[in-house]
Amino acid sequence: MEVERESLRARQLRARDLLRGDLEGKDLEQYVEESVLTTTLENALNWGRANALFPLTFGLACCGIEMMSMVTSRYDIARFGAEAFRASPRQADMIILSGRVSIKMAPVVRRVYDQMLEPKWVIAMGACSSSGGMFANYAVVQGADKFMPVDVHIPGCPPRPEALLHGFNKLQRLVRGQPDLGWRQRYNAVGTEEWARFETGEPTSEAIERAAKAVEDA
Amino acid sequence: MPDAPGLELIAQGIEEGRQGIVIETSVEHGRATLVVNPEGLLHALSWLRDQPDQAYRFLSSVHAADYLPATPRFAVHYELLCRERVERINVKALLEDPAAGNGATGAPGSEAEDAPVDAGLPEIDSCVALYPTAEFQEREAYDFFGIVFKGHPDLRRILMPEDYVGWPQRRDYPMGGEPVLFTHNEIEAPRWFE
Numbered sequence: 001m002e003v004e005r006e007s008l009r010a011r012q013l014r015a016r017d018l019l020r021g022d023l024e025g026k027d028l029e030q031y032v033e034e035s036v037l038t039t040t041l042e043n044a045l046n047w048g049r050a051n052a053l054f055p056l057t058f059g060l061a062c063c064g065i066e067m068m069s070m071v072t073s074r075y076d077i078a079r080f081g082a083e084a085f086r087a088s089p090r091q092a093d094m095i096i097l098s099g100r101v102s103i104k105m106a107p108v109v110r111r112v113y114d115q116m117l118e119p120k121w122v123i124a125m126g127a128c129s130s131s132g133g134m135f136a137n138y139a140v141v142q143g144a145d146k147f148m149p150v151d152v153h154i155p156g157c158p159p160r161p162e163a164l165l166h167g168f169n170k171l172q173r174l175v176r177g178q179p180d181l182g183w184r185q186r187y188n189a190v191g192t193e194e195w196a197r198f199e200t201g202e203p204t205s206e207a208i209e210r211a212a213k214a215v216e217d218a
Numbered sequence: 219m220p221d222a223p224g225l226e227l228i229a230q231g232i233e234e235g236r237q238g239i240v241i242e243t244s245v246e247h248g249r250a251t252l253v254v255n256p257e258g259l260l261h262a263l264s265w266l267r268d269q270p271d272q273a274y275r276f277l278s279s280v281h282a283a284d285y286l287p288a289t290p291r292f293a294v295h296y297e298l299l300c301r302e303r304v305e306r307i308n309v310k311a312l313l314e315d316p317a318a319g320n321g322a323t324g325a326p327g328s329e330a331e332d333a334p335v336d337a338g339l340p341e342i343d344s345c346v347a348l349y350p351t352a353e354f355q356e357r358e359a360y361d362f363f364g365i366v367f368k369g370h371p372d373l374r375r376i377l378m379p380e381d382y383v384g385w386p387q388r389r390d391y392p393m394g395g396e397p398v399l400f401t402h403n404e405i406e407a408p409r410w411f412e
Contacts, residue, residue, distance in 0.1 A: 104379045136395030138386045139378070 043177075049093070049119070050175040051081040053168075056092035058112065061099025063126040063158040070168075075161040080168060089115040094171070096164075097150075100128035101141045113148050121171055124150045125164060127157045190215055219305050225250045228307070231269065232262050241312070251308040256294075256342045259311045263348050266298055266307065274298035274307055277349035282359035286389035291315040292340050292365060313340040313365065344370040362387035 017023045018031055059067060070077050077083050086092040089112050101109055113122065124144050127133035130153040132142035144150055151174055154167035190212045220228060222245045229240040229252060239258030244251050254262045266274040279297040292313040299306050317338040344367035346353050356367045357376040364385035367373060375382060384391060399407060 103382075104377075132395060136393070136398060138384075138391070138394030140395070142396045 046176045050172040052084075053080075053082045053094045053121070053172070053175070054084045054086045054092050055082055056089055056095045056112070056116070057085040057087045058095055059098050060101060060105065060109075061128065063098035063128070066158045066161050066164060067096055067098045067125065070161040070164050075165060077165060077168065080165070080172065082168060089113075090117060092116055093119070094121045094123065096123045096125050097129035097144050098125045098158075100133060100135050101144050102139050103141055104139075106141050106144075106147050109144070110147050121152075121175065122148060122150045123152045123154060123164075123167055123171060125154045125167070126159055127155060130155065133157060185215075219248060220250045220307060221245060222250075225252065225307075228252065228266070228272065231272075232258075232265050236261060249306070249308055251310055253310045253312060256311045256313055259294075259296075259309070260343050260345060260348065262309060263296065263298075263345055266309070267348060272300070273302060274300045274305075276301050277345070277351055278306070280345075280352050280355035280359060282363040282365050282387075284363060284387065284389045289314065289318070291318065292363060294342055294359060294365060296345070311342060313342060315340055339364045339366045341366045341368055343368050344373075346370055361385075364388070 014023065014027070014031055018028070023031060059065075069075060071083055071085065082094070089095075093116075095109075095113060095116065097109065113120070122144075124130045128135060128140065129144045130150075132140055134157070136142070141147065152167045152171045154163055156163050159167070222243070225243045225245055229243050232252075232254075233239055236258065239254050239262055240252055241255055242253040244253070252262065266272050276299040277296060278299045279295070281295050283293045283295065285291060285293065290312040292315060294311045294313065296309040296311075297306060298309065342365060344352070344356055346356065346367075347369070353371065354376060356370055357372070357374060359365050360367060360370075360373055361375045361378050362385060374380065378386065386394075397403075
């Protein structure tokens with residue numbers, strides 16, 4: 001305890017010296033090294049975006065109840081910085097399609113999505129918004145990706161809030177530029193990425209190797 | 219709930235001065251039903267509403283049904299409630315399908331789609347003047363079954379999109395959606411996994 005207090009005191013004195021301009025040479029270099037982090041602007045921006053994704057206040061069906069409970073203290077999406085549900089699409093970064101999209105609702109959803117400002121992301125929550133689910137009939141759109149881009153599909157009917165949180169974490173990885181959660185390494189599936197089909201549209205051995213290397217470097 | 223003799227008395231009362239309205243009476247599963255022909259429907263409903271000892275002044279439901287192989291094909295059901303005695307009675311009006319025989323169905327791509335609304339669709343008198351709550355329910359019956367209610371103040375689709383084509387709850391209307399591959403129909407799509 002005493003040592004900590006002394007080292008804190010030493011750092012405070014060093015900061016005071018820096019502000020006065022008295023810090024020079026090695027001391028200055030060490031101070032800068034300790035207190036400055038360098039990164040690219042893009043990385044910093046993406047880090048900020050990923051940790052402050054504002055979802056749109058928007059529920060479509062029963063999945064909406066699970067989405068609401070994701071915000072409660074038991075599951076608490078505030079841990080990941082997405083607890084601020086915005087009531088205006090202009091202020092939202094992300095829309096969670098929580099439920100089946102009927103053909104009458106689809107234009108409305110599309111308009112709300114178009115009103116959101118770039119960059120924007122979409123989570124299709126549950127079987128219905130991903131594929132139509134059990135509603136294979138005339139009234140329900142068979143998958144929301146028929147009329148708008150979807151970044152993350154979350155299976156389940158409805159998915160539990162934990163599943164939604166997991167999907168949200170995947171979206172965060174996507175926003176940060178690292179789309180996978182490392183499962184390819186765990187399941188020995190490196191090289192099965194769809195973006196490995198570079199030039200020819202077919203998975204070539206070079207493309208697969210390049211992809212595998214990119215994953216390892218990341 | 220009128221019992222079978224009570225229902226017969228009601229039918230006699232309705233037919234007083236106007237014959238041939240009630241086609242059939244039935245009391246099944248504790249539900250009394252009067253089957254009427256569509257021309258006499260409004261007379262039957264107003265008689266049930268305005269007769270002091272009947273006083274079925276609450277219309278709890280209007281809905282249509284499609285009994286496709288049967289003729290007449292359609293029926294509109296009216297569920298009446300007397301709130302003083304807490305008694306219910308059903309009135310069922312049978313409707314022929316005018317499009318039957320010429321091959322037209324409610325499905326998209328058929329003739330009925332291009333035809334004007336009043337050709338090829340079954341028609342019945344609207345009871346909005348008697349029971350104002352029927353307005354939205356008749357719109358729903360029109361929306362799903364294509365039954366035209368004559369005299370309705372605002373007969374539009376209510377649940378389906380307004381530019382929707384077809385009558386989706388009819389029995390000859392295709393299910394829609396996309397076929398899902400289960401193990402039992404896997405044989406219909408050979409080598410689907412390739």
